[in-house]
Amino acid sequence: MESTRLDIDRIRAARRVIDPVFLDTPLYRCEALEPGLGCAVSVKLETANPVRSFKGRGTEMVASQLAGNGSGAVVCASAGNLGQALAWSGRGRGLDVAVVASRFATAAKLDRIRALGAALELVDGDHEMARERAADIARYEGIRLVEDSLDIETCEGAATIGLELVDTPPSFDTVLIALGGGALATGVGHVVKALAPGVEVICVQPLGAPAMTHSWRQRRVVTTESTDTIADGVAGRRPIPAVLDDLLLVADDAVLVREASIIAGMRLLLDHAGLVVEPSAALGIAAILEDRDRFAGRHVVTVVCGSNVDVDAYHRWVGTARVPGV
Known part of the structure; x- marks a missing residue:
């Protein structure tokens, strides 16, 4: 291969x-x-x-690395599952997790992201708009952006x-x-x-x-x-x-x-x-x-x-x- x-x-x-x-x-x-x-x-x-x-397998990798190098905050865009997983992994390692999602995402997924302690921001468009907003937040606040599939850890x-x-x-x-x-x-x-x-x-x-x-x-x-x-x-x-x-x-x-x-x-x-x-x-x-x-x-x-x-x-x-x- x-x-x-x-x-x-x-x-x-x-x-x-x-x-x-x-x-x-x-x-x-x-x-x-x-x-x-x-x-x-x-x-x-x-x-x-x-x-x-399955998303927790990747977010465990990301959160472990961030906690290990002293990073305190992270943001991602999510249709729901990545956000939940990052919130769970980040909570266990003392990270501040922000998630951007479409307001049209599955309500149960959004509720669970909130329940796990992440800050949740909703956008009026689809997942691609959420990705753009998450990237803007990362640049403005100087924090780690987790990009599902692009980041090799995921x-x-x-x-x-x-x-x-x-x-x-x-x-x-x-x-x-x-x-x-x-x-x-x-x-x-x-x-x-x-x-x-x-x-x-x-x-x-x-x-x-x-x-x-x-x-x-x-x-x-x-x-x-x-x-x-x-x-x-x-x-x-x-x-x-x-x-x-x-x-x-x-x-x-x-x-x-x-x-x-x-x-x-x-x-x-x-x-x-x-x-x-x-x-x-x-x-x-x-x-x-x-x-x-x-x-x-x-x-x-x-x-x-x-x-x-x-x-x-x-x-x-x-x-x-x-x-x-x-």
Whole structure:
């Protein structure tokens, strides 16, 4: 594999920095899902931790470094999960954490950011506007800006998931990873390609937020004017060039899925795995639903990356979901 920004030795070292509460999350074969999907399916459950998403692995890295060099404050833009994770990690290390988010972000995520003690500023636009505002705050106040996916700590923290995947039997031949800014996909993808190169790495993004997938396919940054998806955690419009460069080296494919398939995937995970997940976490299941023939006979691992969901919206979605062929 050509060289990405990530490093296996640093990723292994990250396990000594990250709070163990985020490590060694459940990985198990979920046979109840398999009749409806037509393949062997294992789930890597990144919701069984205090912030209910994988983001804590990366923010633990960031907060540890900041506390170690005497920094007292940090700011990030977030659709919700990164903000919660940074607030949790920063609180434990005495950091002042500020989070900028869209006022249209999931209310439950915003409430949790506040509950964890972070200062929360809302902007009237989307996540890209929040990114711009966070950068302005960092410049004006002279504090650390955490940029998810661009900051290597967020990628290498997420990459520890990959170590756990390749070190745990049974073996698998495909991994499905939600694709947003790219920290999860490049992190897990880097480790899998380095240590289990025969495994196919497939990234999954909503059809209504396709910027990174289009960028991967065209091998150049492609931006979009807007997004239209319930999967708010992956709804970016402006891919980061350095992250795309990494993704091009570790991803075997990037696919787009419809909203109906995302909702059907959420319903399958509820009915057959007992898992309440946010839309981004159902992208892998949605990809299988849309292309059963491709995955037939395979053993697929999907990373269930978050469960921070608005309860009322969740009931609206899964209450009307119809799972094709199940």
